[in-house]
Amino acid sequence: MKCEIRRISIFDEFQCAGQRCSINCCQGWKIPINHDVYMKYLHEKGLFGIMLRAFLKRGEQTAFFRSPFGRCPFWGNDRLCSIQKKHGEEYMPAVCVQFPRQLYNLSFFCEETLYLACPEAVKLFLECAYSDKSFEYHIIESVPEYEVNTTNDDKNFLDYLVKSRAELTAMLRDGMNFDSMAILDYGREAQSACLNMATAGGGLPSPRDYFSEECYTIGIEEINKLFFEGFFHPNLGIISMFLHKLCKKYVRKIGKLGKRNPKAADKKLCALQDDLYQKLPGLDKMLNRYFEYYLLTNFLDIYEDYSFTRCLLYGIVKTKMVMLFLALYAENKDSIDREEIAKIIAVYERRAPQMKDALKKL
Ligand code: SF4
Incomplete structure (x- = not known):
């Protein structure tokens, strides 16, 4: 049966690099x-x-x-x-x-996006991010060739999520930072409103009702936990030598806390990040767009598990951690170009989901 397919604007531009790909899938x-x-x-x-x-x-x-x-x-x-x-x-x-197309059949409509674990997909993302183009959905009517991916049939809730996502991305484009506490405040209240609705009725909040000047920060101890208890694995070299080298650099430079002074480790991390800001002047903007793209590709996962907090917190933490890998790479380099950023993001994306469990320990 025909249904509405919402295809993200960069989808049709994708072309596999084949033999030329440096981190083949x-x-x-x-x-x-x-x-x-x-x-x-x-x-x-x-x-x-x-x-x-x-x-x-x-x-x-x-x-x-x-x-x-x-x-x-x-x-x-x-x-x-x-x-x-x-x-x-x-x-x-x-x-x-x-691969790297993500085909999400939500039964009432489908969404087609690109997974950033492929460097060619990341390059298309970066082109939009740096030229300030918005990610639009092109709508086509067609019969999807892939199965329904959800067990939920609550159309009202799905419509609410689509609307909330549009509001969140508009707020980001209007200048809100990806790590604003307003996002987490909204997520927490939306989640408890869902639980209340199931028992006593009531409505769901809009992200537009939230504002905060505070940012969500993660310190060296949290970063260390995410790294050692989620991201890193000694056999990472089998998956990607490139990623393994970046991880080893973190191990050498920062190492496990407890053995060294956390303050000294924090200082090294700050120096790495400051250095990255010098080499990538548009870094904040790029990170905001990265989080925006995360919302476009992952926010509707809440349709399945109703977990606003987990989805939003993971997106923020994932965005903060990508900066760490960019910074590790950029150290000792004069500059870092788009080809290199694309490679770092693509290998990072392949491993980042491993941090989801470690997130519970923060
Ligand atoms: S990672 Fe992307 S560009 Fe590289 S081989 Fe796979 S699909 Fe092609």
Whole structure:
């Protein structure tokens, strides 16, 4: 059945860099294989079929390729996909064809955006961010080729979330900072209003009713917890040598607190950030746009779990932490260009969700 598809403006501009990509998506991920493709692989004839089945593994919920190399076993030395080369895109796992497109079917409408874990997607984001262009949704009527991703059917709540998101992004564009306490105050009250509504009725607040001159700050102790108890893993090098090097730099420079003086660590962190501000004059603006893009791609997750606070807090913390990685990279460099920023954001995005659990410990 046809439905409204809201497609973010940068979506159609995306083009995979293929062999030229410096942090190819065939590395460091477990590739889930959808049922139709799994069945095709089971019945593929000849040597290629034997190879496909040798790397196939059936998990509890889905099948995937197993590989001892930390990368897709079908990613060739020419940095291209050998499955695609042999049989074309339709023979590849759905997730490989789709990446970095995020296709979100909310049953009443769909949203299509780009996931910033791909450097080419980040470049499109940066182009909009730096030229001050807004991210618009282009609306088309079509039959979505992907399944419904939600169990909720509360259309009023979904409409409320869409309206609130538009208000929040407008407030950011009007000058509110991404770490304004007004955002968290709104989130907290929206969440308790949801609970009250379920028991005693009542309405939900508008972000426009909140204002604060205070900012949400995270100190070195919180950053350290997020880093060591969420982001960092000693085997990170398998996923990305580039990200691993940045993390090792943090370990060398700041290290685990307790062994060193937190004040000294805080001082080093401030110096790193000050240095970044010198090298990236538009940094605050870029961070605000990064958070705005996060809202556009993640705020509707609240439709599923009603967790305003978690969604907004994670977005703010994620935006603050990306600055740390930009700062680690920029140290000892004269300048940092868009290509480099895109690479840092893309590798960071792949690992950032690991901080969600550590967030509970703050
Ligand atoms: S990360 Fe993006 S540009 Fe690189 S290979 Fe994957 S889809 Fe293509």
